[in-house]
Amino acid sequence: MARVVALSGRVVLNSGQSASRAWLVDGRLTLRDPAGAGSAESRGAGAPDAELTGWFYPGLVDVHCHIGLGSEGPVARETAVTQARADLAAGTLLVRDAGAQADTHFLDGRGDVPVIIRAGQHVARPKRYLRHLAVELDEAADLPEEVARQARAGDGWVKIVADWIDRSAGQEAVVAPLWEPAVLADAVAAAHEAGARMTAHAFSTEAIGPLLEAGIDCIEHGSGMLEEHISEAAARGVAVTPTLVQSANFAEFAAAGQAKFPAYAAQMRWLYERRFALLAQLVDAGVQILPGSDAGGTLAHGTLPDELALWAEAGLSAGDIMDFATWRARAYLASGPGAGAVQAGATGLIDGAMADVVHYEQDPAELLAAGALTPTTVVRAGEHSGA
Ligand SMILES: [Zn+2]
Numbered sequence: 001m002a003r004v005v006a007l008s009g010r011v012v013l014n015s016g017q018s019a020s021r022a023w024l025v026d027g028r029l030t031l032r033d034p035a036g037a038g039s040a041e042s043r044g045a046g047a048p049d050a051e052l053t054g055w056f057y058p059g060l061v062d063v064h065c066h067i068g069l070g071s072e073g074p075v076a077r078e079t080a081v082t083q084a085r086a087d088l089a090a091g092t093l094l095v096r097d098a099g100a101q102a103d104t105h106f107l108d109g110r111g112d113v114p115v116i117i118r119a120g121q122h123v124a125r126p127k128r129y130l131r132h133l134a135v136e137l138d139e140a141a142d143l144p145e146e147v148a149r150q151a152r153a154g155d156g157w158v159k160i161v162a163d164w165i166d167r168s169a170g171q172e173a174v175v176a177p178l179w180e181p182a183v184l185a186d187a188v189a190a191a192h193e194a195g196a197r198m199t200a201h202a203f204s205t206e207a208i209g210p211l212l213e214a215g216i217d218c219i220e221h222g223s224g225m226l227e228e229h230i231s232e233a234a235a236r237g238v239a240v241t242p243t244l245v246q247s248a249n250f251a252e253f254a255a256a257g258q259a260k261f262p263a264y265a266a267q268m269r270w271l272y273e274r275r276f277a278l279l280a281q282l283v284d285a286g287v288q289i290l291p292g293s294d295a296g297g298t299l300a301h302g303t304l305p306d307e308l309a310l311w312a313e314a315g316l317s318a319g320d321i322m323d324f325a326t327w328r329a330r331a332y333l334a335s336g337p338g339a340g341a342v343q344a345g346a347t348g349l350i351d352g353a354m355a356d357v358v359h360y361e362q363d364p365a366e367l368l369a370a371g372a373l374t375p376t377t378v379v380r381a382g383e384h385s386g387a
Helices: 077-089 140-153 167-172 181-193 208-214 227-236 250-257 262-273 275-285 304-313 318-334 339-346 364-369
Strands: 004-012 018-025 028-030 050-057 060-062 092-096 115-117 157-161 163-165 175-177 197-202 218-221 239-241 357-360 377-380 383-386
Touching: 004 318, 050 318, 060 304, 060 318, 077 092, 077 377, 092 318, 115 339, 140 157, 140 181, 163 197, 167 262, 175 262, 181 197, 181 208, 197 208, 208 227, 227 275, 250 262, 262 275, 304 318, 304 364, 318 339, 318 364
Parallel strands: 004 050, 060 092, 092 115, 157 197, 197 218, 218 239
Antiparallel strands: 004 018, 018 028, 050 357, 163 175, 357 377, 377 383
16 A cells, blocks of 8 residues: 655645645655545545645755865765765755766765756866865866866756955955956857856956856856846846855955955955845845855855855845745756756656655744754655654
């Protein structure tokens, strides 16, 4: 006999529509009562095996989560599994890795980790990013070719580093662009030609205009975006991953750099101070914001709920946060080219499909306000993996 889990409360589907009741029949979502008339043969009328009440979503989506990344180089397979399971336990069921040195395709098809959409390895210039993380190009002109190569290694995304501190400028050093606008435009074209979308790390204001002009699909951090950039991003349908957990560290970065790089310190303090207002501006302008923990390297895995709690602190409503962080982010990832997009669209909460569900017994609005969006139950590929 099939195992039936009854869900009641608010069940939000991949489409954004919601139902007050749904059932998991051997892990498969159905919106029709399996004990009801006409379907009794699948089970026999009677009580479900388990009942869950509360709020149900097709999982949190973390679009900036470096599974497989290590500060000294690619991590061992078991470390990648540990990272991915920490994210799953936090309720994250879909990840875009936003750049990692390790190939984590061995995790595909496993039910104990999130679905992962890969973006190859970061592409940067020598001394213009954190050591050991990126492919470092001696010749900036090689960017389009390298982007095409990373597109083949990924699942429909490529990630470049668009700005970083240029220490060669000494006292005057600030976070500044790595690439000329023309090479950026060629690189985005190369990504698109290879069947991938492109996203870019950008802290500074100066990096944003050329990225938008080049036709970038998505911006990571975007902490220096001005009003003109925000309206341009909205008009072009460019999504932004605000990473407030990361920008909370900017004041510390400023303090650490003050003596040697005062201009950089001033820049980072300005970016730090505007971070909450910027998030509100992005949402008001109609930019699709994407949830990203930036886990990996220095930040811990499983911290996406902390990011969303900061969104609440910045003044976003709980309803908007849960929409942006679940079905809207999933729809965005599913909307593009590549194998990852297909997987994003085929998993989650779809009537008739194996279910990926995150369940909160308590109202997510209360959990967010308390800074603790901890799931009650996590179901991945129809299997309960936490309670
Ligand atoms: Zn990152």
